[in-house]
Amino acid sequence: MKKIAFLLTSIFMTASILSSAQTESKNPFGLVYGDAITENVSGKVNIHPVTYKLNGLDIAANVYTPADYDPARKYPTVVLAHPNGGVKEQTTGLYAERLAADGYITITADAAYQGASGGQPRQVDKPANRIEDIHGMADFISQYAGVDANRMGVLGICGGGGYTLKAAQGDKRFKAVATLSMFNSGEVRRNGFQNSQIATIQERLQQATAARAQEAAGAEVIYTGLAQPTDEEISKIPTDLYREGYQYYYRSHAHPNSTFKYTMSSLLDLMTFDAATNMDLINQPLLMMAGSKADTKYMTDEAFKKATNAKNKELFLLDGASHIETYWKPEYVNKAVNKLVDFFGKNL
Structure with missing residues (x-):
């Protein structure tokens, strides 16, 4: 464990700048996931970049609408919260687009102080802000044409999954709650990965x-969290989460707004936070998904056991998947989306 901590710390503290070749997206919407929308075509899923105010800050978000979207109709809706260090153009965009293809209006926004959203200083990473971001997405999308606010679900991925659990404990607008590869940011910032x-x-x-x-x-x-590891350094990282994470965020799915950098002072809030507390307050249907081989699965297991009042709760394992592979690998994304469509279809 000491070796893991040393290697990760040494990589995190290597400050440098991403090369433009790694970060520039050729997609007109800045999307970096595979087979992403490149233009809005009538009769197909469309993407709508939007901005709105949340506590005085400008929030940048993408709304996805189903094929043949009719604003006069009412559609079930899903709010999606992105991973730590991630942005809306990465995995939450992929899942938002896939859910829209199955008839849902979806929204995913950059966290306040991060990505294309406003807030100074940049890269503040406090749990209260991330939880408020989720409430804010619900506020905005509830007023969007075609949204059935009585059939709203929420999906959080990685760190967004932990914050989703907290948001859903109090926010009963979310009629169904789902997480994918849930990451308990407070536990990890406090105890270190795998303690x-x-x-x-x-x-x-x-x-x-x-x-x-x-x-x-x-x-x-x-x-802290400044990093630009070489391919050789990445290959030597002993944990799948961080080795594959660096490959995802800095190589295959890099985006200029996506960074692991965050203010050191944020740790005052992060290290005293725990996504798995008060899980008994979730009384909505709950689906928690994780890769069977994910080295983060212990966090999903811990939170799931504590959700004693959740209705129809289910732990769904993606057989053979690691944490990061659930973000992008087609065979796992397809299984996760199919499960989400079934889950939200039954509960929204």
Whole structure:
């Protein structure tokens, strides 16, 4: 475990800039997932870039509408929350487009302070903000033409899955709750991945405290998670999550707005957060999906057991999949989408 912590920390703290060759998207909507929409065609799924205000900030989002969308009709709707460091043009965009192809209006937005959304300083990564982002998507999409606000579901992927669990505990507009490869950001920032950094919790909290004090004094904002590993460094990462994650975010599905960088002071909030608390407040139908080989599966297992009041709850495993493979690999995406369509179809 100490080896894991050392290797990951050394990579995270390597500061550099992504090359334009890795980050530029040729898709007119900036989408980087496979077979993405390139133009809006009548009679097919369409994408609608939108902006709206949330607590004074401009939020950038994409709304997907089904084929032959008629604003006079009413459609079931799904809100999607993206992974940590991710943006709406990556895996949540893929799942949003696929669900739209099955008749749902969907929305996925960049988190406040991240991506194309507003907020200063950049890359603040606080749980309260991410949870509010999910409520904000529900606020906006509830007023969108064609949306049946009484048939609204939510899907969170990775870190967005953890924040989705928290949002759904209180927000009963979400009639059905789903997660994919749920990542408990607070647990990992506090204990380290697979509990590899428990011995340094107080030291890291002190660093975060000092960073907050520095910000408050008007000095330079300190960031962590800066990285641009080489192919050789990536190949040596011992965990599937981070090895495949770097390949996904910095190679195959890179986007200029997507970064693991976040303010050091955010750790004050992250390290005292836990997505798996108060799970008994979820009384909606609950579907939690994870790869059977995912090294993050323990987080889904922990939260699922605590959802004692969820209706018709189900843990669905994607056989053979790792965490990152559920983001993009067709055989796993197809299985996950089919399961989501069945789940939302029964519960919305």
